[in-house]
Amino acid sequence: MSLSIQHLVIIGTGLIGGSLALALKQAGVVKRITGVGRSPQNLHDAIRLGVIDDASDNIQQAVQDADMVLLAVPVAACAQVFKDIADALPEHAIITDAGSTKQSVIKDAQKSGLDMSRFVPAHPIAGTEHSGAAAAFPTLFQNHRCILTPSTETSAESLAKVREMWKYTGANIEIMDAKQHDDIMASISHLPHLTAFSLINALHDDDVFRFAAGGFRDFTRIASSSPEMWRDIALCNAAAITDKIDALQHELHDLRQALQTQNGEALLQKFTAAKQARDQWLSAYGDNI
Amino acid sequence: MSLSIQHLVIIGTGLIGGSLALALKQAGVVKRITGVGRSPQNLHDAIRLGVIDDASDNIQQAVQDADMVLLAVPVAACAQVFKDIADALPEHAIITDAGSTKQSVIKDAQKSGLDMSRFVPAHPIAGTEHSGAAAAFPTLFQNHRCILTPSTETSAESLAKVREMWKYTGANIEIMDAKQHDDIMASISHLPHLTAFSLINALHDDDVFRFAAGGFRDFTRIASSSPEMWRDIALCNAAAITDKIDALQHELHDLRQALQTQNGEALLQKFTAAKQARDQWLSAYGDNI
Numbered sequence: 302m303s304l305s306i307q308h309l310v311i312i313g314t315g316l317i318g319g320s321l322a323l324a325l326k327q328a329g330v331v332k333r334i335t336g337v338g339r340s341p342q343n344l345h346d347a348i349r350l351g352v353i354d355d356a357s358d359n360i361q362q363a364v365q366d367a368d369m370v371l372l373a374v375p376v377a378a379c380a381q382v383f384k385d386i387a388d389a390l391p392e393h394a395i396i397t398d399a400g401s402t403k404q405s406v407i408k409d410a411q412k413s414g415l416d417m418s419r420f421v422p423a424h425p426i427a428g429t430e431h432s433g434a435a436a437a438f439p440t441l442f443q444n445h446r447c448i449l450t451p452s453t454e455t456s457a458e459s460l461a462k463v464r465e466m467w468k469y470t471g472a473n474i475e476i477m478d479a480k481q482h483d484d485i486m487a488s489i490s491h492l493p494h495l496t497a498f499s500l501i502n503a504l505h506d507d508d509v510f511r512f513a514a515g516g517f518r519d520f521t522r523i524a525s526s527s528p529e530m531w532r533d534i535a536l537c538n539a540a541a542i543t544d545k546i547d548a549l550q551h552e553l554h555d556l557r558q559a560l561q562t563q564n565g566e567a568l569l570q571k572f573t574a575a576k577q578a579r580d581q582w583l584s585a586y587g588d589n590i
Numbered sequence: 591m592s593l594s595i596q597h598l599v600i601i602g603t604g605l606i607g608g609s610l611a612l613a614l615k616q617a618g619v620v621k622r623i624t625g626v627g628r629s630p631q632n633l634h635d636a637i638r639l640g641v642i643d644d645a646s647d648n649i650q651q652a653v654q655d656a657d658m659v660l661l662a663v664p665v666a667a668c669a670q671v672f673k674d675i676a677d678a679l680p681e682h683a684i685i686t687d688a689g690s691t692k693q694s695v696i697k698d699a700q701k702s703g704l705d706m707s708r709f710v711p712a713h714p715i716a717g718t719e720h721s722g723a724a725a726a727f728p729t730l731f732q733n734h735r736c737i738l739t740p741s742t743e744t745s746a747e748s749l750a751k752v753r754e755m756w757k758y759t760g761a762n763i764e765i766m767d768a769k770q771h772d773d774i775m776a777s778i779s780h781l782p783h784l785t786a787f788s789l790i791n792a793l794h795d796d797d798v799f800r801f802a803a804g805g806f807r808d809f810t811r812i813a814s815s816s817p818e819m820w821r822d823i824a825l826c827n828a829a830a831i832t833d834k835i836d837a838l839q840h841e842l843h844d845l846r847q848a849l850q851t852q853n854g855e856a857l858l859q860k861f862t863a864a865k866q867a868r869d870q871w872l873s874a875y876g877d878n879i
Contacts, residue, residue: 426803445803485798486801489798489799489801489802489806490803492793493806494805495842496789496809497864498861499838499842499864501863501867502841502860502863503838503840503841504834504837507870507871509778510777510778511871511875512774512775513875514715514779516783516812517779518872519812520782520809520811520812522809523805523809524864524865525865525868525869526865528858532861533854535848536849536852539850545793546845548792549788549789550839552788552789552791553788553838553842554839556787557836560825561828561832563828568824568825569821572820572821574790575786575790575791575817576814576817579810579813579814582799582800582802583807585800586800587807
């Protein structure tokens with residue numbers, strides 16, 4: 302199967318949307334790319350840098366002859382975008398997204414009245430600390446995972462086409478259930494971020510922090526992430542994250558018990574298990590991250 | 591005051607003890623350094639590399655004409671070393687250590703019958719991921735903090751001499767109460783380590799971990815630390831760490847509540863406060879770590 306996209310419309314032309322645009326242009330599989338966004342300056346940059354061919358601030362007009370539409374906006378903004386485009390989309394258009402949570406996005410799409418057979422939920426796991434079209438580059442997704450989470454209604458043709466599109470970015474594509482995706486992300490990303498925020502809040506005292514060193518810097522790096530983005534992700538994946546918080550609370554409770562009873566054997570078992578799990582993970586996958 | 595150490599005995603000639611030896615030799619303020627340790631190979635390396643002048647496996651003999659004795663062994667081993675040397679020390683010798691917890695070490699020294707006026711508890715906050723005399727280098731402590739926590743019995747002369755010794759390493763010396771030291775370390779080092787271990791244990795599932803990326807790697811780096819060392823530190827600073835665990839559990843509980851009630855405003859406040867605290871810390875001290 303050889304992919305050919307006539308008109309790709311990217312709603313949210315930032316790092317993710319822009320990098321996909323560049324990768325697909327480089328692969329020569331897309332004829333025209335229109336960017337839609339709230340910032341005229343960012344869209345101007347995107348055109349100047351050859352990320353998109355043209356731009357629009359009218360979302361309904363922009364999608365009316367699209368054959369592929371990508372939502373690359375924060376997850377909390379997806380509901381409104383689905384409502385805006387549901388009735389304006391031409392019948393053959395495929396819709397996909399790049400949000401960090403998937404069950405919430407599927408629910409938003411269903412509520413909007415979108416034809417769910419043509420919606421392929423996706424989450425490319427890639428990013429940098431920069432944002433905006435000017436930060437986009439065509440190899441962002443290379444060797445990174447892109448998880449597709451088709452709903453029960455997603456058609457096989459829609460799924461195949463989105464999968465083909467992401468293959469051109471060099472991403473490693475995995476297909477799984479949206480709930481499984483959200484549980485995995487709660488573990489490897491959402492809980493670590495919320496824990497880093499909590500740790501800083503629990504300990505914050507400038508007179509104490511001035512003694513902190515490199516280990517603290519690394520451990521708390523993700524606490525410098527965008528509060529707005531993490532509020533949205535937390536709200537959209539609240540159930541899975543709550544389960545993981547409970548698991549962490551349970552572990553902290555066990556450690557607390559061991560400390561109070563001076564149970565060195567229990568502490569050693571816990572620390573050894575954690576170190577082994579982390580070291581095994583690093584030796585298996587560390588070269589790819 | 592010009593420092594001159596006639597005979598420095600280092601018990602535990604690893605990264606910390608060895609690096610202090612090299613710094614003092616380079617400064618020309620020590621005539622002879624004897625290394626004491628359990629590993630003949632490590633002591634052999636230390637002599638070959640010029641870290642120490644001679645070595646001994648008889649701790650009582652080694653200290654009998656020392657004027658400065660440094661304990662650079664794990665905190666859990668200090669009690670036995672104090673007992674071993676208490677009666678063998680000449681009357682003028684000053685004793686210091688480099689342990690990560692200070693109240694426990696002071697208690698161990700007191701129990702051993704050591705002359706407490708000559709004991710200066712110290713904690714140089716420096717290290718690398720390597721260990722052993724072969725990993726030692728003279729600039730390890732440069733621009734790092736070295737905290738001295740004299741007990742009520744420590745004499746002013748002993749404190750002055752140990753302070754002078756650490757100055758030659760280029761360390762920034764701070765003097766504080768042992769309890770304050772242990773509280774600070776519980777915050778900036780001990781709780782982060784225990785949290786990293788707990789997080790890994792709470793989430794561990796190889797099928798899930800394979801999706802983890804760079805943020806997870808940084809956040810969990812300290813979970814690859816030595817389980818034995820962390821067991822010892824945790825046992826030696828259990829009370830302070832327990833307080834910090836309580837504070838973290840309180841924060842996690844608040845987040846859980848906010849998630850369950852979909853309280854985006856509360857989440858945003860928490861995340862913003864954490865990001866601001868972390869960013870402020872980094873801009874104030876980040877260049878020095």
